[in-house]
Amino acid sequence: xxxxxxxxxxxxxxxxxxxxxxxxxxxxFFPSFDPLIGTLVAFGTFAAGFVTxxxxxxxFGHFGDRLGRKKILVTTMxxxxxxxxxxxxxxxxxxxGAAAPILLLLLRMLQGIGLGGEWGGAAILTFEHAPxxxxxxxxxxxxxxxxxxLMLSTLLxxxxxxxxxEALLAWAWRIPFLLSIVLVIVGLVIRLNVTExxxxxxxxxxxxxxxxxxxxxxxxxxxxxxxxxxxxFGESVTFNVFNAFVLTYTTQVLGLESKHALNGLLIASIFGxxxxxxxxxxxxxxxxxxxxxxxxxxxxVTAFPIFALIDTGLAPLIWxxxxxxxxxxxxxxxxxxxxxxxxxxxARVRYSGMSIxxxxxxxxxxAIAPALSVWLVSLTGSAWPVAAYVVLAAxxxxxxLRAARETAHDDIDGDLHAPGIGRAETERAAR
Numbered sequence: 026x027x028x029x030x031x032x033x034x035x036x037x038x039x040x041x042x043x044x045x046x047x048x049x050x051x052x053x054f055f056p057s058f059d060p061l062i063g064t065l066v067a068f069g070t071f072a073a074g075f076v077t078x079x080x081x082x083x084x085f086g087h088f089g090d091r092l093g094r095k096k097i098l099v100t101t102m103x104x105x106x107x108x109x110x111x112x113x114x115x116x117x118x119x120x121x122g123a124a125a126p127i128l129l130l131l132l133r134m135l136q137g138i139g140l141g142g143e144w145g146g147a148a149i150l151t152f153e154h155a156p157x158x159x160x161x162x163x164x165x166x167x168x169x170x171x172x173x174x175l176m177l178s179t180l181l182x183x184x185x186x187x188x189x190x191e192a193l194l195a196w197a198w199r200i201p202f203l204l205s206i207v208l209v210i211v212g213l214v215i216r217l218n219v220t221e222x223x224x225x226x227x228x229x230x231x232x233x234x235x236x237x238x239x240x241x242x243x244x245x246x247x248x249x250x251x252x253x254x255x256x257x258f259g260e261s262v263t264f265n266v267f268n269a270f271v272l273t274y275t276t277q278v279l280g281l282e283s284k285h286a287l288n289g290l291l292i293a294s295i296f297g298x299x300x301x302x303x304x305x306x307x308x309x310x311x312x313x314x315x316x317x318x319x320x321x322x323x324x325x326v327t328a329f330p331i332f333a334l335i336d337t338g339l340a341p342l343i344w345x346x347x348x349x350x351x352x353x354x355x356x357x358x359x360x361x362x363x364x365x366x367x368x369x370x371x372a373r374v375r376y377s378g379m380s381i382x383x384x385x386x387x388x389x390x391x392a393i394a395p396a397l398s399v400w401l402v403s404l405t406g407s408a409w410p411v412a413a414y415v416v417l418a419a420x421x422x423x424x425x426l427r428a429a430r431e432t433a434h435d436d437i438d439g440d441l442h443a444p445g446i447g448r449a450e451t452e453r454a455a456r
Contacts, residue, residue: 027219028147031102032170033177033209034151035143038109038136040268041201042074042179043395047272048182048283049198053117054126063212070130074137075392081141082380089146089376093221094153097376098146099213105139106209108132113202114140145379148363153222153372158309161433164363165305171359172297172352173270179291186283225370238377242370246378248371253382255425256317256365258359261391262418263324266411267293267331267350270398274411275335285340289347296352296358298345304360312433313365314426320357321426325419327354328412336408350415358422368432390418 055066081101089097112132118125147167157162178201185197228234235241242250268290275286308316327349333348370378394414401410 027098027216028150028167029170030208031143031174031216032147032167033173034102034170034205034212035105035140036171036174037178037179037208038174038205039074039107039140040135040175041109041182041205042133043265043269044178044182044272044287045198046070047129047269048276049194050129052194053119053198054129055118055311062438070126070133072392072396073130074133074140075387077134077137078141078384078387078392079381081138081143082140082145082384083377084138085142086145086377086380087238089142089149089373089380092378093225094146094150095216095219095221097142098150099216101139101141101143101146102209102212102216103139104241105136105143106205106212108135108139109202109205111159113199113205138382141380141384144383145376148367148379149217149376150222152367153224154377158369158434159306160437161308161313161361161364162302164308164367165289165302165308165360165410168301168305168359168363169298172294172301172356176291176298179294182286183284183291186287211249214359221242224375228373233373235373235377238374239381242374242378242381246307246370246374249378250382252425252429253366253369253378254386256422256429257362257382257386257427258390259321259324259419259422260355260362261387262394263350263415264355264359265394266398266415267347267355269395270411271335271347273395273399274402274408278408279336279338281338285343287349288340289344290351292344293348293352295357296348300356301354301360304357305364308361308364308433312431313361313368314429314431316361317358317365318361318423318426320354320361321419321422323357324350324354325416325423328419329409332408345377354419363431364433368435368437369429372437 048126050070051066081104085097085101109132112129113183115128115132116125144167148164151167152160152164181201181204185200186193189198271289272283272286274281275281304316304320331350332347334342334349337343366379366382367375388402398414399410401406404410
C-alpha cells in the first residue's frame, strides 16, 4: 500500500500535466502561437519534466542506496505533490505575461525531479520485501499506480470538462491540481509507517553500503545499463504516444471532442490495473524476458492498425485502439519491467541502477515521444510516421531483451556485491 499510494500520487500528477498540456496549456500559457504549435511548445515543457527525471534519479538513487528506501520515498512524494498543487495556483499568461510559462516550466522540472527518485524506490520497496518466486508479482503492484493515477486524473479532467469549455479554460482546470494535496497527505501517513526492506537492513548491519553507488553502477555494470536502456525504449515510447499524443491528435488534427480520447484512456486504465499484476505474476512463472517481449511484440504488430482505428473518428474504435496500444502493449511491458530492471543490479547499488536505467532511458524515448509525434504529423499530415516510430521503438526493446539474461529464478541477494546467481549456476555450484 505504501508503494502503490505513492505511485498513484506521482503518476496522477505527471499524467494530469500531460492531459492539460494537450487541451488547456496552449491557450493559458502559450497563447501567442498557432494552436498546434502552442501544443507542441506545451509538450516541450512536458518533456522538461523528463529531462530533470535523471537528476532526481541520480540524487535520490544515491541517497536511497546510502540512507534507505523509506526516507527517500517520503521526500519524493512531498516534492511531486507540492509542485503539482502549486500549478493549480499559477497565474496565466494573460495575468503576468512571460513569467507564467517560466513558472510552469520550473514546476514541471520539480515534478520530474520528484518522479525521478520515486519510481525506483517504490519498486524496490516491494521487490526487496517479496518472497522468493513472487518478486515479479510484488514489484508489479507499484506499477499499477500508473493506470490508477491515469484513471484518477482522467476522471477529474472529465468531471471538470463537463462544466463547459469556457469554465474549463477560465478556472476549472485548476481543480485537479489543487486536489492532489489530499493524495499527498494520505500517502505520507501510510509511507511513514513502513519498514526498510531486509536487503537494506542487511547492508547496514554489515556496513556494506556502496561509497558512490552511481560510479559503481557505471564502472561495474555497463552491459546491464545498455540492456536496460534498450528494453525500456519501446515501453516508454508506446506509453507516451498513446497517453499524451493521442489526445492532441484526436482533438486538434481530427477535430474531435477531447472526451473521445479521455474516455479511451479511462477504459484502458481499467484494463491496465488488471494486466500489470497479471504480467508481473506471469513473469515469475515463465520469465521476465518472454513477458516483456510479448508486450513489445503487441506494440509493434498493432501500431498501424491502431492509427487506422483512430482515423475513423468513431468513439468505440478509438477506445479499442487505446486499449490495444496502451493497456495490452505498454502495460504488459510495464508489468514485468520493475523486476526485470531490479534484477540487473545487486542490492548495494539497486536504487541507483534502476533509477539510471529508468530515468536516463526515458530521455531519447518517452520524453520526446509526444513532441516528436506532433512534429511528424505537422510535417506529413498523417499519423502513419508515428505508427512507424512505435514499431521501431518496440524493435529496439526486443533487441535489448534478446541480449539480456533471464533472472526470474535467481538468488538475488545472496551476494550484495553481485547480480543474482541463476538457478543453473546454483545447481552446478552445489554439485
